[in-house]
Structures are given as C-alpha cells and as structure tokens.
Amino acid sequence: xxxxxxxxxxxxxxxxxxxxxxxxxxxxxxxxxxxxxxxxxxxxxxxxxxxxxxxxxxxxxxxxxxxxxxxxxxxxxxxxxxxxxxxxxxxxxxxxxxxxxxxxxxxxxxxxxxxxxxx
Amino acid sequence: xxxxxxxxxxxxxxxxxxxxxxxxxxxxxxxxxxxxxxxxxxxxxxxxxxxxxxxxxxxxxxxxxxxxxxxxxxxxxxxxxxxxxxxxxxxxxxxxxxxxxxxxxxxxxxx
Numbered sequence: 001x002x003x004x005x006x007x008x009x010x011x012x013x014x015x016x017x018x019x020x021x022x023x024x025x026x027x028x029x030x031x032x033x034x035x036x037x038x039x040x041x042x043x044x045x046x047x048x049x050x051x052x053x054x055x056x057x058x059x060x061x062x063x064x065x066x067x068x069x070x071x072x073x074x075x076x077x078x079x080x081x082x083x084x085x086x087x088x089x090x091x092x093x094x095x096x097x098x099x100x101x102x103x104x105x106x107x108x109x110x111x112x113x114x115x116x117x118x119x
Numbered sequence: 120x121x122x123x124x125x126x127x128x129x130x131x132x133x134x135x136x137x138x139x140x141x142x143x144x145x146x147x148x149x150x151x152x153x154x155x156x157x158x159x160x161x162x163x164x165x166x167x168x169x170x171x172x173x174x175x176x177x178x179x180x181x182x183x184x185x186x187x188x189x190x191x192x193x194x195x196x197x198x199x200x201x202x203x204x205x206x207x208x209x210x211x212x213x214x215x216x217x218x219x220x221x222x223x224x225x226x227x228x229x230x
Contacts, residue, residue, distance in 0.1 A: 004161075033217070042123075042207050042220035043162065056217060091161060097215075107152055108218060110161035 004111035006092050012117045013082055020078045021114045025094030032075050033108060034067055035091040043091055049075060050097065082118045089113040123151075123208040123221030131227040138195040140224045142208030143188075149211045151184055152218065153193050156205045165193075165206075200230040 005024045013019050025032045031050050035043035046065070047057045051072035064082075069075040079086055093108035126141045142151070150169045154162040168175045168184045168191065175182045181194040195202055209220045 035220075040222075042209075042222045045217050045219060048217055093162075107164035107167055108162075109164070112161045115159075 004092055004094050004109050006090075006111035006114050008114060009112060010115050010117075012119065014119050015082060015084060017082055018078065018080045019082055019116060020076055021090050021092075021116075022074060022076050023092030023094075023111060024074045025092070026109055027073075029094035029096050029109070030072070031095045031097045032069055033093040033095075034075070034077050035093065037089045037091055037113070038087075046077070046090075079116075082116075084118045087116055087118045089115050123210050123219065125206070125208055125221045125224045127224060128222070129225045129227075131229065132198055134198060134200055134228055134230050136198055138198050138202070138226055138228070140193045140195075140206055140226070142191045142193070142221060144191075144208075144210050145189065146212055148186070149213050149216070151182075151191050152209045152211075153180075153182060153191075154207045154209060154220075156207065156223070158204075162207065195226075198226075198228045200228050202226060203228050 007022045011019055033048040034046040037043045045058050046061055047067050049069040052069050064080045067077045091113045093110045095106055095108050123142050123144045132138050148170050150167055152167045153165040155165055156162045166177050166180055166182050168182050179196045184191045205223045205225050207220050207223045209218045211218050
C-alpha cells in the first residue's frame with residue numbers, strides 16, 4: 001500500500017496518560033500535515049512540516065501537544081496529560097510541494113485517521 | 120478557525136437526482152478544493168479549482184468558483200447511493216499556506 005498510513009487506528013486511554021500517534025506519508029511527499037476532527041465538524045489544522053522543519057503550528061494547540069518529523073519521513077504526534085476534550089480523530093495528510101500543476105500547494109492525501117478516546 | 124462554510128448542512132436526495140452543495144469563504148484564496156469523507160474514514164480529494172478558474176469538471180462532478188462572491192458550488196450529477204458521504208470544501212489563501220476546511224455537508228442518497 002503506497003498511501004498514507006496511521007497507527008494506531010484506535011486508542012483508548014485514561015485521563016492524564018500520554019499518547020503518541022505515528023504517520024507514514026507517501027514516500028515522495030515532502031509536506032506532512034496533522035489535523036484534528038471531532039464529530040460533525042470539519043478537520044481542524046494542528047501543524048505541518050516541510051521535510052523535517054515544522055513550518056506552522058496552530059495557536060489552538062496547547063503545549064501538551066508536540067509533533068516531530070525527525071528525518072523528514074514519518075511523523076509522530078504526542079499528547080501529554082490527556083484530557084477528555086482531546087477525544088477526537090487525528091488525521092495525517094501528505095502532499096508534494098510545490099505542485100507542478102498549481103505551482104503552489106496541491107491536494108492532500110489523507111490517512112484513515114487515529115481515533116482517540118479519553119476516559 | 121474555519122474559513123469555508125458549506126450550505127446546506129445536510130442534503131437528502133433520491134438516486135439519479137443531482138446534488139448541489141455550496142461553499143462560501145471569507146478571504147481571498149489561491150485555490151479551493153472539495154473533499155469527500157465516508158463515515159469513520161479519512162478524506163479523499165475530489166477536485167481542485169484555482170482562483171483564476173471559473174468552472175471545472177471531473178466525471179460526474181462539476182465545480183464552479185465565483186471569486187467576486189467568494190463562493191463555490193459542487194454539483195454531483197446522476198447521484199448514486201454510493202455518493203452518500205460528507206463533503207467538505209477547503210481553501211488555501213496563499214500558494215504556501217495551509218488548507219482550511221469547512222464544517223461539511225452530509226449527503227444522503229436514497230436508493
């Protein structure tokens with residue numbers, strides 16, 4: 001499978017525990033994005049990388065959230081001291097930038113998501 | 120914050136009918152994209168339209184963009200039960216900026 005893969009697909013944890021999600025993008029894609037989605041809402045931007053550099057981080061992201069992309073390939077998203085409000089689907093997406101067709105940003109390829117439930 | 124706002128929030132139609140979904144946005148854009156999401160799954164890209172384009176087609180999909188009204192519409196012709204999903208518009212304000220999604224439209228196609 002050459003698509004974006006995320007692991008784990010489901011995670012149930014108790015409040016206060018730390019959780020880590022992993023994303024493996026499409027191999028030739030240099031950009032990697034993290035989004036969060038709650039029921040009935042659209043994906044909400046968290047952060048994105050170009051290669052190993054984290055270019056933007058949402059102000060909505062508290063200091064309990066950290067993301068890395070150490071070698072410009074896979075990425076991890078860690079949530080420390082989880083709260084019930086962190087329960088959501090965490091989506092990873094990748095893209096190639098710049099895109100030959102648009103000259104700028106292009107479409108995103110999403111993984112199936114990691115669903116977090118905080119009890 | 121969510122830049123795009125889709126309308127209606129929910130749409131229910133009979134198989135074979137056309138489905139029209141609208142998206143309005145607030146600031147100037149570089150491009151606008153539509154995505155589809157089946158329940159519990161990731162999003163799938165459908166179509167991208169650039170700010171200097173007015174209309175684009177892809178199979179049964181037709182997208183229009185009116186930058187003066189800051190709005191876009193997605194038309195799905197001859198709908199099928201398999202088109203049942205949530206549809207999101209997403210905008211990029213600059214060539215280098217992130218993609219910002221709306222809240223989505225839930226489309227139900229009755230067989």
